[in-house]
Amino acid sequence: MQLYSFYNSSTSYRVRIALALKGLSVDYQGVNLRAGEQRQNDYRALNPAAGVPLLVDDEGNGLGQSLAIIDYLEALHPEPPLLPAEPLLRARALELANLIACDIHPVNNLRVRNYLANELSLSEDQQERWYRHWIAEGLAAAEALLVRHGFGDYCFGDAPTVADCCLVPQVANGIRMNCDLTPYSRVMAVYQHCQRQPAFQQAAPDQQPDFAS
Amino acid sequence: MQLYSFYNSSTSYRVRIALALKGLSVDYQGVNLRAGEQRQNDYRALNPAAGVPLLVDDEGNGLGQSLAIIDYLEALHPEPPLLPAEPLLRARALELANLIACDIHPVNNLRVRNYLANELSLSEDQQERWYRHWIAEGLAAAEALLVRHGFGDYCFGDAPTVADCCLVPQVANGIRMNCDLTPYSRVMAVYQHCQRQPAFQQAAPDQQPDFAS
Incomplete structure (x- = not known):
């Protein structure tokens, strides 16, 4: 999997914590928000919503929004759970x-x-x-x-x-x-x-x- | 169940749609955001985060945040699903x-x-x-x-x-x-x-x- 992230983006940081807690490694791709890289055409081709984080799964599907990504990671890699069962x-x-x-x-x-x-x-x-x-x-x-x-x-x-x-x-x-x-x-x-x-x-x-x- | 809602609050509106799609009826309690009723002490006693919507379930648990409420309704009343299985x-x-x-x-x-x-x-x-x-x-x-x-x-x-x-x-x-x-x-x-x-x-x-x- 690939993670498009900016080190100082707190939404990216949420996903990095979830990945680390689940013991998943990803190919890290930095997107410099201060330089506006998220609005460049090559990045929009990956994420039409032009934000970080973006997770690209093993089949090449790009998914944005930190809470949607964490929910998706939970479906693909349920252990350890980040959403309680009760x-x-x-x-x-x-x-x-x-x-x-x-x-x-x-x-x-x-x-x-x-x-x-x-x-x-x-x-x-x-x-x-x-x-x-x-x-x-x-x-x-x-x-x-x-x-x-x-x-x-x-x-x-x-x-x-x-x-x-x-x-x-x-x-x-x-x-x-x-x-x-x-x-x-x-x-x-x-x-x-x-x-x-x-x-x-x-x-x-x-x-x-x-x-x- | 009770729903604390303001008619013009779009986060309340999300939950009202989810309830209606699932065919669930609730006791509707209006909270006038323009008059600041969400910040009054009696409302804070129900929802310490002082916002709407707030769902109170059959056991008296108060839950805020529209997307958390919709996820909770999905757990309690799975049909029809609002979160696809795939x-x-x-x-x-x-x-x-x-x-x-x-x-x-x-x-x-x-x-x-x-x-x-x-x-x-x-x-x-x-x-x-x-x-x-x-x-x-x-x-x-x-x-x-x-x-x-x-x-x-x-x-x-x-x-x-x-x-x-x-x-x-x-x-x-x-x-x-x-x-x-x-x-x-x-x-x-x-x-x-x-x-x-x-x-x-x-x-x-x-x-x-x-x-x-």
Whole structure:
């Protein structure tokens, strides 16, 4: 399989964690989002939606969207499971994963930040306040869900799920952007536990072939 | 089951379509997002993430996030399936659903538009250009995926999937906001087919008890 990824893309990072947890190796293809490589014609031929990550399976099928890719990996390589078998626990893992994937990440991603800077000419201060506002609102919601429903060392139990695959890159973004994360103690405890695991370490931005490109 | 929903929330609309397709009835509870009811303490006690939709199952478990709810409904009530059994087709349905849920909808939802208007004091014209920019970029990607992978009357075949549950509310938003949707002919053909089906009609905003509240 091939993975088209940008080292600093948190949606790519989610898929890298899932691959590492499942012990799957892929041919890594860097796509430099800052240079706009995702919008070039040769990349659009692979992914008409022009984003990363993109997984190309053994039969040459290209699939985008991190949560769709993780679900597909789960179908092809069920062990270890990243989606719990018990329906309510599975629902809790997907609830938190989607909270991050839909309510936090999209509003702060690179294309939106580019629009704020270039089309709306926001000041540096306005851009930072924008970023921190959505991190604070979103992680407060994640913390509240974890306090109510979480247990164990990971988000939901003693094994990682799709929720952890999403949580770690989102927290890493918050750290990188100097957000105050001290109010989210359960979120941070899970993050720190994950960061001690080899699969999460292996998936980190600074371990990728295109790091700092 | 109970569904906490706002008639005009497109994430609530996705779940209403899924419920109607599965022939499930729920006790409908309107939550007025424009009046901020989702942030009141009694609602936070139900959903600490303070959003809609929220499904409360027969055992009193409250679950947020539209795609997590649809996946949970699929586990509890598998027929008719909204996630195809064949892995690649399932992946295609989730890819398009997530494109809409992560790349299009969040950037244009009510809380972001409130921030643009109230915190950033954007002009009406800037707000409209923002909205149309993300609709145009996102629906162009959806169209490209459907042209490449779609078939049949719905997004992926002759039966509705989670992709159709997401597509219809997103197109409805574009129509409501007077976006030019003529470039997305495959998207619009699917939308028009869905709009002729009773389940989709029943789930529409103007059929809800809190319509125009």
